[in-house]
Structure formats: structure tokens, C-alpha cells
Amino acid sequence: MAYSLVRTLVKVLVASLIVGTILAHFGITAEQIMKELGLSAERITDLMHKALAWALPNMLLGALIIVPIWFLVYLFRPPGPRGND
16 A cells, blocks of 8 residues: 555656656746635745644544554454454
């Protein structure tokens, strides 16, 4: 699973680099795109802070239920051949 995640991340990074290089060749910058969309760096930062302030408490609340259940399932799993954990 970790291998496929890393592989996907590498593909996204390479595709982003290629598209960014093409856009830079045509003189298109991130600032221009943000300005066209009516955004600023401060607004994006504010939105990210709001998203984190909403998501973090919900993630912690969910983890209070999920982690103990996962631990019990892991603890009582029958012995035998394991996959690539």
C-alpha cells in the first residue's frame, strides 16, 4: 500500500512539474491565476486555517473510536501468513 501511495505521489509531482514548466514558458504565474480567481495569498492562508480548525477536532474525535477498534482487531487477529503489512 505504501508503495502505491509513493508511486502516485511521484506521478503527481512529475505531472505538476511538467505542467508548471509549460505554463511558465507561456508567462503564466500562480499570482496571475490567483488574481483572476479573486484570491490572494492571505485569503488562501485564512481558508487553510479555517479548514484545519474544522478538520482537526473531527479527526481527533473519530480517532477516539477508530484507533481502539483497530487495535482490538489487530490484537485478536488469528495467527497465520501475513501480507505485506
